[in-house]
Each structure stands twice: as C-alpha cells, then as structure tokens.
Amino acid sequence: MKTRNISLPLYLIWLFVLVFIPFLIMLFLSFTKTRGLDFSHLVFSLDNFKDILDPIYFDAYVNSIVLSAIASLLCLLIGYPVAYILTNLKSNKLKNILLAMFILPMWSNMLLRIIGWEILFNPHSILNSIGISFDLIGSPLAIIIGMVSTYLPLMIFPIYTSLNKLESSLLEASYDLGASKFQTFKSVILPLSLPGIYSGLTMTFLPSATNFALPERLSGGNINLLGNIINSNFGKSFNYGFGSLLSVILISVIFVLVFFINRKDKDGDLLL
Amino acid sequence: MKKSSKVLLVILALAVLYIPILIICFLSFNDSLRPYEFSGFTLKWYSEIFAEKTLYEAIINSWIIALFATAISTICGTFIAIRISKLKQKHRQTVMFLNNLPIVNADIVTGISLMIIFSILGLHFGKYTMLLAHIFFCIPFVVLSVLPRLKMMDENSYDAARDLGCTHLQAVFKVIIPAIKVGIISGALIAFTMSIDDFIISYYTTGDGFSNFSTWIYSRLNRRSFSPAAYAYNTIITFGLLIILIYINLNSKGDNKHEKKH
Amino acid sequence: MKKLIELKNISKAFDENQILEDFNLYINENEFITLVGPSGCGKTTLLRIIGGFESADSGQVIFNNKDISLLDANERPINTIFQKYALFPHLNVYDNIAFGLKMKKKTKEEIDELVNWSLKLVNLEKMKTRSIDRLSGGQQQRIAIARAIVNKPKVLLLDEPLGALDLKLRQNMQYELKELQQDLGITFIYVTHDQEEALSMSDTVVVLNDGIIQQIGTPEDIYNEPKNRFVANFIGESNIIKGRYLGNKLVEFENTIFECVDTNFVVDEPCDVVIRPEDFDVVPLKQAKLTGIITDKVFKGVHYEFCIDINEKEYIVHAYEDKEIGDQIGLSVDPFEIHLMKVNENENT
DSSP: OOOOOOHHHHHHHHHIIIIIHHHHHHHHHTTEEOSTTOGGGOEEOSHHHHHTTOHHHHHHHHHHHHHHHHHHHHHHHHHHHHHHHHHTOSOHHHHHHHHHHHHGGGGSOHHHHHHHHHHHHSSSSGGGGGTOOOOOTTSHHHHHHHHHHHHHHHHHHHHHHHHHTSOHHHHHHHHHTTOOHHHHIIIIIHHHHHHHHHHHHHHHHHHHHHOSHHHHHHSTTSOOOHHHHHHIIIIISOOHHHHHHHHHHHHHHHHHHHHHHHHHOTTOOTTO | OOHHHHHHHHHHHHHHHHHHHHHHHHHHTBSSSSTTOOOOBOOHHHHHHHHSHHHHHHHHHHHHHHHHHHHHHHHHHHHHHHHHHTSOHHHHHHHHHHHHHHHHSOHHHHHHHHHHHHHHTTOOOSHHHHHHHHHHHHHHHHHHHHHHHHHHSOTTHHHHHHHTTOOHHHHIIIIIHHHTHHHHHHHHHHHHHHHHTOOHHHHHHOOTTOOOHHHHHHHHTTSTTOOTHHHHHHHHHHHHHHHHHHHHHHHSOSHHHHHHHO | OOEEEEEEEEEEEETTEEEEEEEEEEEETTOEEEEEOSTTSSHHHHHHHHHTSSOOSEEEEEETTEEOTTSOGGGSSEEEEOTTOOOOTTSBHHHHHHHHHHHTTOOHHHHHHHHHHHHHHTTOGGGTTOBGGGSOHHHHHHHHHHHHHTTOOSEEEEESTTTTSOHHHHHHHHHHHHHHHHHHTOEEEEEESOHHHHHHHOSEEEEEETTEEEEEEOHHHHHHSOSSHHHHHHSSOOEEEEEEEEETTEEEETTEEEEOSOOOSOTTOEEEEEEOGGGEEEEOGGGOSEEEEEEEEEEOSSSEEEEEEETTEEEEEEESSOOOTTOEEEEEEOGGGOEEEEOOTTOOO
C-alpha cells in the first residue's frame, strides 16, 4: 500500500517546534541573566543556579512537594475505592449517571471552583448566618482541600479505565485457585490497576504543584508553590532566566515520569 | 466493603467536588455584591450575563475557541492516530511518548513554552495564538482516545475496503472512521472539556485584550469590575449539562452494553 | 490451459528480513491452487502482493498478459477473503455484501439482484438485515465469501479462511468452497498452513518454506513423491531413512536390500528413503524384511499407530490389527511404496 498520509511527519515537526525548541531555548536561558526575551542584552551567568538554592525558595519547594503529595494521596485514597465501586456497579444507568457526575465538575470553571472554596474558608462568610465559620485561608489544609477538589476526577478516571480492562475471568481464576476476596484484590486487582494508579498520581500531583491560581486564592498569598515562583518570574519580574531553569528542571522530571508511564502502559490509554 | 460505606464514600467524593460549585450557584442568586453576606434572592445576575459586555464577549470567545480547537484537533488527531496505528510497536511507543508529553506536562510549562516560541516566531498575541495553543494541547487527547478503537478494529478492514474497490480516502471515510466513531466522539468531548475550562495556558498565550471566560475572571478577581454574572453563567452551564446528561442517560436503551461488545 | 497470473522475479523484504527472493510462479485459469507452508514461509506475503495490499520490492505481477504491479488493490479484478473475515461491523449483512457493488456505482436493482444471488449461493438468504456481530463464526465466513464473489472477480484470494472455524464446520466449508469454485469457474488462490486442507481441496499444491518453492504438483504427486525431506515431513507423516542405491531398482537400508521403482540414481549413491506409516505391511516374523519392538501405541479409530524400534531408530507404522507394547513385529514394504529422494546437502537433519 502506498501511504499518502503525511499527517505523522507533520505532527512530529509540530511537536518538535512547540515542545522541543522551547525546551532548548529555556535550557539556554537558564544560563543567562535576561529581562524578558531580550536577546540583545543577554549576559551569560550561573546566577540562576545559585538563586535556585536560595533559602527563600526552599519553603516553596517543600510546600509544593509535601502539599501536592498529600493531596494526590488523598485523591488516591478517595479515588481508588470510588473507581472500584463504579466499575462494579451492576446498574448501567446508575454507573453512567455517576460517571457523568464525576466528569461534570470539569465543566465548571476551575477558577470559580477555587473561589467557591475561598469564599467558604473566609472567617467572614455566608455560613456565619447559620452559625458556622471556617478560618482556613492561608492554612495548608485549605490548599490541600482545594487541590483534591480540583483534581480528584483526574485520579478516578485512569483507575476506572484500568479496572474496567480487567477481565472477569481473571477474578474467577483467582477465586478458583483458592484466593479470598481480599487476597484477589491484593494479588490480582491491585497489581493490574497499578498503571492507572501511576498515571492518576501523575495527573494529580503535577498540576497541584504547578497551579499558581490555587495557592494565590486559598493562601491569601502566604504559601507559594512552584507554580507561583515560575509565574512570578515570567509574568511579573521578567526574570526569564531563573523561571526557565525551574521550568527545565520540571520538564526533566516530567520527561522521566512520562517515560515511566509509557513503559507501564502499553496500550497508552490510561492518561484519559 | 459494606454497602453503606460505599454510598458514604461516593457521597464524600461528590461533596468534595460539588461544594464549591454549589456555593457559586448560591452566590449567583445573591442580591449582594459581597460574597460574605446574603441580602436577598435575585435573578438579576442571569440577565446581567448579556448586559455585561466584556463578560459576554469572553464567554463567546471561550466557545468559539473551544469549538474551533475541538474541530481542528479532532480532525488532525484522528488522521494522526490512524497513521500511528499502522506503525510497528516499537515506533508506536516512541511516538506515543512524544504525544503524551504535552498531556502530562504542567500547564504552566506548556503555557510558557508556547509563549516563548510564539514570540520568537513573531506571532501577534491574541485570539489566534490562543487558538493555536488550544489546538496544541487538544490533539494529544484526541490521539489517545482514538488509538484504542483503531487497535480493536479487524486489522484487515482497510485492506478489505480497498479490495472491494475503495480508493484510499473512500476506505478511510467509509470503513475506518465509522468503526472508530466512538473514539472520535469521546476524543472531541475531552478536547472540548479541556479547552473550555483552560486557564493557565490561555493566560500565557493570549494578548491584545482578548480574553476567554477564565482569563476574564482572573483579571477581575478582587476588583470592582468583577460581576457575579460569571457565577450565573457557570451555574447554567454546570447544572444545565447535568440535567441534559442525566436525561440522555435515562432515555438511552442500554446503548452502552452494545458498545462494550466491540 | 491458459496462464492467468504470473509472478516474475518477485522480491520482498520487511526491514532486514528477506521474505521472498526472486520468486516465480504462474497460475492457470480456473485453477484451485493452494500455497501451503509453515508460518513465516512467505505465503501470506505472496497473497498480499497478488491482491495489491503490499507492493513487491522488485519483480512483476502479470495478469492476463498485463503488468498490474502498479495497480492499487481497488483497481485489480481480484477479491480477497481475509483471515478473520474483516467484515465491517457498522454495516449489516446486506450492506457488507453490497459494499463493493456500491463502489462500482451499480444501480440499486443490479445490487439487489446480485446480493440476493450471492446470499443464495452461501445459503443465508434469511440473514439479509442481520447485524454482523449477531452472526456465528460460520455465518460470518459465508458472508465474507458472499461479499467477495458478488463482485464476480476473475481471481479469489483466500487467506486461511477456515482457520477460525471448528473442525466439523471446517470440513463442511472445504466441500462448499470446492463446489463453489467449480460452479463459478473462478481461479482460487488459497493460503493455508493445514496440509490436509491443501491436499483435499486443490488442483495444484505449492509447498513453500523460507520463501522458496519446495515442490509444485497435484496433491497426489506431493504426497506420494515428495521431493525432499521438508515436503515429506510437512505433508503427512513420513519415515525417512538413510539408504544407498544399488542399481537395478534395488535400494539398501537398515542393512536390508529392497526392491524399488526409482531409477534416476547412480550406483552407490546415498539417498533418503521415504515410507509412509500406512505403507508398511505387518507380516509374520518369518516373512519379515524388518523386525522391531513396539514401544508405544495409540488407537486412532480406523487404525492403530505404533512406534516401533528398529535398530534403535524409531519408526511410525499404521496397522489395523492390535499388538501389545513390547511385542516383536515383522514388517515388509511393497516396491512401489518405497520412494527415494536425492540427498540435499543443505539440509542438516
């Protein structure tokens, strides 16, 4: 067969231009001091590498990792059983309605959902009228709740997909070989849904650590995460060099993660 | 797990997701401009959606960008997926690795990458750069959603169509595309969902005063120009869709069972 | 007979894997020809090159004295029945069969008539509006046949079409396909790895291994006079024994001299002797030319299959009378049942 479909080479060029070239530029900028993308006044320097170790950023690194890790583990703790329950629902109608209800929040604007929590967590809120007052703005808890609420569906769906792929004959075989329900879960279901768990963790951890709007709103500016630092270096201070270095590090981490998921997930359909 | 604990868990998960949405819904009926006091029930914010010109435009922009991005990325993504499915396992995995990078990549990195390359290419920031960015992050989702359907197809379907007299294009349109319809539709839905709700990438790739719903909200937070009409619009979209989805579901005659068989 | 298809010097490689090299074959009009060989022997590749799904790296496909190498699959007067049928799941039975006719822009009446005609041929007139996934394997098979023959191709390519069916159904379909081919007068090019299928259906059998034709001939030729060890082993069961031609239609093996019918050997030339398991006669020990000990037996319905140890070599013999393991058994062979093959130095077994 003669192939006339040139879409693939075009796509690879497109990815090269929009993913790889910006990466190279950011890698290059990491070794410079610059304001914005002004190449004429660019000075080579390793200051960015010194800055990155500056203690004022340490909190942000630690917060990014700790808060996002807690949030994605919570997502896993809630998301796995929910995905499991959804998979095993006998009524197709109920299953579809619940699936729809878990997708739907993504249609509600992310910023407004965060603002919803912000309003709730203010000491002075509409809840005062019914005698409740939270004072959570600025606390790690507020940020964690915000993260879980924003990204929970991204944990449920990959796990749901991987559980759905499990053939019932595998479970029957496990019971047939004498395994109890719990043993079957532990030694058949869980290992086979690991790819879903991995991509779920990736899909919740990374956005949590890099979303700048969420901590901005829910911490009242008290807590900064990685996303805030990158955002302020690109958006506000035009310190592209430092912002680039952070981005390059982040991309490298992501590169490793995608590589890992790609190897685990042969069908390549668990990221949805 | 006991049945009651199952129900409780699902309710907990739904609560985590829906509490902020319900608060926004509640505020859309609040007469007061201040979010911490309830001064009476009103529907005025719903009519305000159309009166508040900048908001109305931002909403229209969101829809136009999302529709175009969905249409273009669905078409491109489908053809790319068809091509990828013909690759050998080893090459396919490499291409899928590249395809998955933008999906997993942090939005802020994608946004900044696109901003950098767009400004180096000398593009004028505005609706076209935002559209380009949305197409960029939508295509991988379409590819990812179409590919499994292609794998499920009989490997000889294309050859059979050619054998029976189809040209290459006829074979693609008459045989392959009908067979992977479900994947294409769900790919398009995912693309649309991602596009209409996007904030961070849009924020970095727009310019020239062009905003979509998200960037409109972000630029007006804590300002007097913010209008609760945004709450009203969000409420209509969310709950309108919920009702439509449930309605469709209750009226479908077990189509899903049929799907599973393939 | 008229040559319909000619393959000239066909070569094809996938990556570094040379599947076919300088391959030549011609196929006559109205012939039922079967390409048989183990998987990976190049038979499916050959079929796909004829069908136009794969283009050869070099060489020509000649159809009716015209070179069709550069024509696409949709431009060739050839139709194919695919391994897993490749029926279109989004179309029902009628639309699947009508697909090719619609491509040729036939009128509605013509299409109707032809679809009905082909459904009748495969005995599934009642299934017209069924959806594909509600058909059994055998029915899907028939629809695939109908979908191909409705286009009245000059040549029908069949790529292991019966592979997915169970034994009984497969045997029935073998008869039906053979009958269909004779009724319609279409050239069938049939690919299978099942040697029984090849023998029972074909006019001509082509035995392939590693992209090389091992032997072409009628099923009888192939079975009775295999040209080499590969054919003897692949088609049916054989005992292959090293021997020496003594001249004067005499051959020596197992330290015994036998009469034979082959003559194209020189005196003292080493040769391979082929004896089919059913060609041994069990005789009383006194009249036996060969004697051995039964080491194993399996009841096969019509006959017993014995493993017999003769001079510490294992022989397989089919016989009707029952014997016990450990018994001594005497064997003889008629001259015309002894087939001598040239020793091929390239073969290492």
